[in-house]
Amino acid sequence: MTELLLTELLLTAMLENNIDLVLSNPVKCIELFGHIVIAWMWLKQGVVANRKLVRKPHQEDEKFYLGKLQAMKYIFRFELPKIKHWTKLAKQSRQYNL
DSSP: OOOOOOHHHHOOOOOTOOOHHHTTSHHHHHHHHHHHHHHHHHHHHHHHHHHHHHHHHHHHHHHHHHHHHHHHIIIIIIITHHHHHHHHHHHHHHTTTT
16 A cells, blocks of 8 residues: 555545544644744744854844754754654554454
């Protein structure tokens, strides 16, 4: 069987009225999608901060933008990798609900 993306898996389960599969791991799915959204927001902030830093801002503004970049790096290094495990868990739940 070809491995489906998690969203495809859940959407297919909804169309098939497979409520057990859809609700088998809702907390991790919400956390997974939340982390993706938050990472996207930090990426957008990082792009803006980087653009501002290129223009050599005032020292206080520079610290602010460097802080934004540091926070973005933290999210991408420590928080975003968690979604790989959560995706695996959600996909495995399909095996148990067939």
